[in-house]
Amino acid sequence: MLLLFGPTGVGKTEILIQEFSSGYEVISADSMQVYRGLDIGTAKPDARERSAVPHHLIDIREPFEQFQVGDFVRLADSCMQAVTRRGNIPILSGGTAYYFKHFLFGLPGTPKADADLRRTLQAELEREGLPRMFERLKQRDPESARRISPEDAHRILRALEVYDSSGRPLSAYRIRENIREHIDPVTIGLWRDQKDLHARIDRRVRCMFAEGLYQELQQLLSQGASPSWPGMKGIGYREFFVFRDSGEQSLAMLAREIAENSKRYAKQQMTFFRNLPGVHWLHPDERKAIRSLAPGQEH
Numbered sequence: 001m002l003l004l005f006g007p008t009g010v011g012k013t014e015i016l017i018q019e020f021s022s023g024y025e026v027i028s029a030d031s032m033q034v035y036r037g038l039d040i041g042t043a044k045p046d047a048r049e050r051s052a053v054p055h056h057l058i059d060i061r062e063p064f065e066q067f068q069v070g071d072f073v074r075l076a077d078s079c080m081q082a083v084t085r086r087g088n089i090p091i092l093s094g095g096t097a098y099y100f101k102h103f104l105f106g107l108p109g110t111p112k113a114d115a116d117l118r119r120t121l122q123a124e125l126e127r128e129g130l131p132r133m134f135e136r137l138k139q140r141d142p143e144s145a146r147r148i149s150p151e152d153a154h155r156i157l158r159a160l161e162v163y164d165s166s167g168r169p170l171s172a173y174r175i176r177e178n179i180r181e182h183i184d185p186v187t188i189g190l191w192r193d194q195k196d197l198h199a200r201i202d203r204r205v206r207c208m209f210a211e212g213l214y215q216e217l218q219q220l221l222s223q224g225a226s227p228s229w230p231g232m233k234g235i236g237y238r239e240f241f242v243f244r245d246s247g248e249q250s251l252a253m254l255a256r257e258i259a260e261n262s263k264r265y266a267k268q269q270m271t272f273f274r275n276l277p278g279v280h281w282l283h284p285d286e287r288k289a290i291r292s293l294a295p296g297q298e299h
């Protein structure tokens with residue numbers, strides 16, 4: 001199989017459509033494109049692009065539903081097997097770096113969910129409030145508290161659940177150091193210099209607003225969307241709630257905030273991706289090299 005990743009705005013979709021339109025199927029590794037109705041803000045492949053190359057793990061959850069890395073690994077494994085049975089080559093492609101890490105190395109052996117304990121913690125959350133629960137996490141598992149947003153109730157409760165059920169902090173559960181046995185990937189990372197990437201991100205955000213991002217947000221609000229929905233925590237959506245609550249009325253200011261957050265996220269993505277093993281780093285314009293490395297291509 002092929003793993004193809006890179007930061008937001010680098011040009012992954014363009015390469016997939018232009019270079020892998022026959023004999024390949026894409027398994028999306030994007031934590032926001034799983035949500036229905038989040039199309040423009042996630043730069044989701046449109047119907048034409050998905051007809052050119054089949055895509056999987058897109059539009060499989062409602063934006064108020066949780067979708068965890070464990071769900072991704074399980075579904076990606078299933079998709080990979082199905083694509084292979086059809087005689088096609090799976091391409092895992094996207095920008096959610098920890099999805100790639102856990103797909104390659106597997107999940108840590110954390111305790112299974114405990115429904116009774118979770119209900120107890122949920123009741124404590126409703127009684128005491130999220131800040132108190134986060135303070136408890138900082139005392140019991142400082143490392144996890146540094147990695148988890150103080151506003152991410154689901155992950156805070158899960159970390160507390162692991163500690164309370166096992167007596168060990170979530171951060172003590174480590175993933176394996178070797179790639180899983182049934183995976184033999186060719187891994188291509190896409191890069192651009194910072195100036196070029198930032199210019200592309202700026203253009204992309206302008207295009208999103210031109211294509212109706214603000215209207216998409218209004219539609220989601222009409223469906224009851226709130227900042228607590230998992231789908232509303234992604235860049236391009238979460239900024240709207242800050243913008244709305246601050247009383248600002250300038251869409252240009254909102255667009256700038258989305259662009260700046262996207263640039264910071266791109267830097268974080270590259271830092272994470274560079275730590276993955278066996279990556280062939282190529283510029284998106286190096287099409288011949290990309291094709292020559294990809295499984296199933298004539299070399």
